[in-house]
Amino acid sequence: MTPSTTDTNPTDSEADHAYAALVRDLAALAMGISPGSGATVRAVVRPEPDALWVGLAPWNQLIEQYALRIPLSLSDGRPRGFEDVLLVLRRSESLRRHSRRRFDRLDTVGELHGMAVRDSREFLDDPPLDMFQDALRGTLLTAAFRGPAPLPPDGTTRLAGFAWLLDNETQWARLYLDSPTEAGTLGVDVDVAHGSDSVPDLMHCLDRGVPDAWSPHELTPDPFCLRMFDLRDHPGCE
Structure with missing residues (x-):
């Protein structure tokens, strides 16, 4: 289930820092603007050193919930950032709604709090479904923090x-x-x-x-x- 690693992959400390930033940013997706709109993030865990699992509840309906296994590194070895993960989640939801046969063929690699975990690697090379709001979010957060949003200091919980x-x-x-x-x-x-x-x-x-x-x-x-x-x-x- 775990992809092979290469010398271009991030170091352990880089991967840990990148994952901590992902958890911080993905927490905001645990809510929707209004009930029943879009998909909300139900869970984020890191059961493997080089992958995270993200649980989704489409329209906040637990009957439709599922999870995705997403590699922590991009194909060039750089850590996967929030925008990269967001594009994976968005593509998965597009497949689930519009290409259900392809979605249902995704390999199941585990279980996350009752959700079947599907492997996202089959569609990672699909064209990105990016939106203007993706860039807007990054710009506004950079302006708010005058740089990257901070993480807790080293040596703290x-x-x-x-x-x-x-x-x-x-x-x-x-x-x-x-x-x-x-x-x-x-x-x-x-x-x-x-x-x-x-x-x-x-x-x-x-x-x-x-x-x-x-x-x-x-x-x-x-x-x-x-x-x-x-x-x-x-x-x-x-």
Whole structure:
């Protein structure tokens, strides 16, 4: 399932930085302007060193959801940026809606929270479906930050992926976090309604290590993390 690597591929640190930027930017696609319009990103994970998996929910309908495996590197070895991933997602949605037979023939390479993961490499060389808004977004963000949008400082906890989950009509978010004190990625379930208030403190806690108070909330990890905690009813560090 993993493509062969070459000397032109990014170094581990370059790939890690590029992936962190992708997670940051793809998080904005987890919402739509209005209900039922377009496709929203339901999950982003990196189960392989050289590929990410992106879960999509067309029209926010979970019955239509699926995921894509997307190489982290372009054919020339450069890291794949947000615009590159966006074009892959857009082409996939075009195939799903207008060339369903070709879409259904895409290889299935795994499962992401109930979504079949399809391999995007079959259509990566298709002509890009770019839009004026793609360039506009980059221009506006560059103007807003006077350069590339920043990432958290080295040596601090970073968002390594996320998933929007649903169980018996209850919705929540699973954050995948890389802490400088942990050997592997942590999965942390948070209540979406209060997550934006609790997440900064949560990440500051993880800069120092997993709090002892989280032990009763530890669950069996999913395939995308080493340890997992359900903090929906326990948002604090103590």
